[in-house]
Amino acid sequence: MSGFEGLTAVVSGGASGIGAAAAAAFAERGANVAVLDLNPSPDHWSHTCDVADDHQVRQAVAAVAAHFGRIDVLVNNAGIGAVGSVEDNSDKQWFRVLDVNLLGMVRLARACLPHLRESEHAAIVNTSSIAASAGLVKRALYSASKGAVHSLTLAMAADHVAEGIRVNCVAPGTADTPWVARLLDQADDPAAERARLEARQPTGRLVTAEEVAAAIVYLADPANKAVTGTSLAVDGGMQGLRLVR
Template sequence: MPHSTTPPPLELDGLAAVVTGGASGIGLATARLLARRGARVAVLDLDPDALPAPDQGALLPVRCDVTDDTSVRTAVAEAVGRLGALDILVNNAGIGAQGTVTDNDDAEWHRVLDVNVVGIVRTTRAALPRLRESRHSAVVNTCSVAATAGLPQRVLYSASKGAVLSLTLAMAADHVREGIRVNCVNPGTADTPWIDRLLSRADDPAAERTALNARQPTGRLVSAEEVAAAIAYLASPAAASVTGTALAVDGGMQGLRLRPGNG
């Protein structure tokens, strides 16, 4: 019998996804990958115009400020209205912070927690009614190795990501019987525009990048595409029995304890 020339169906065919903070970095890599695997994807971002021109056709840009509940509800409603459904929510929007416990004032603590933690709450809360209607519902939160490893000069950021980890587990418990899976990814230091901006402010950007590379056992930064692959797995039907899980994509940073040098 002749072999069929019909390509196999893509794993996310027929599914609709929303990615927050999707105009750059990990969010953009995730939105692109979900679309390549067959999903219809809306990118919610504070600056959707930053979405690269080549992606404008494949991805739906929607303006959204995750610190404003009205903005979030309006954006989710617009995305669902144009996609026709909602099956996958990727809570990726987030901001960084540097310093010890004495280096940031109350206003900065409130700002970072508002984006990184309460932003996830707002978006998920707005999306839940439509996620409950799906026969394949998945929420994936972008967390960090900072939630599970003590990093210097990252106390505020670490506190926010520790909250994201706990939030993920609690949400997974609350919604598992509704058929909604909730997981998170814990990237190590990822090579993203945020890291580029951080390095540009260092006294010696090349030396700082070398130090960041060396901090991860693989000897290099994690790529945005590698984190996106983990998110796409957790969002896909292939992970139908995976919920309440934190998937590390950190080059071994959390789990490995290597001896100095090559030993």
């Protein structure tokens, strides 16, 4: 479990939720971890970064390279949510979510690629969602952004495979994260809403951040050099299982 010793992993949105779990998992396996987030990480070297601001992204990536001397893994995890049908979200909301969830990944990848090309173990892991491939009620904008992330992952994998840079994505089901907790808090009956979210996953529970982090680490692991252009579902069977009793 020490395949990342001496390597540097950059994790966007790494101060909480899935990002924080991924940062901890990389650190446990010997990686140098750089967290890029709006908020500082209490556990790892971090740099303030708004992925919607290209200047901040380039400054943050330059700071990582200057501090650690290399970048080997990029985890494109920063993102925001949205609730509603196509009638419910304004153009401003659409532009904002796509700017963060999709273009944020483009900006970070673009800034990190010159450094990744110098690594013998280069990998990019994008955080997509099961919403990219399963139609979910009241998630039109969010699903569209994550569907774009899935397609972007495949295109990037094709573009950079000859350079030795692997690109994959992880597709979590509903995960027990701060964003989901805030969503539940807004519900009329938080306990009933949580039960509903748990029931739509065949395992009957929410996915944990640590489970998603384990998948991210797998996709980035230098031992898995044949894995590229892959979307790995960590969804409790939500996408593929239909349980009929």
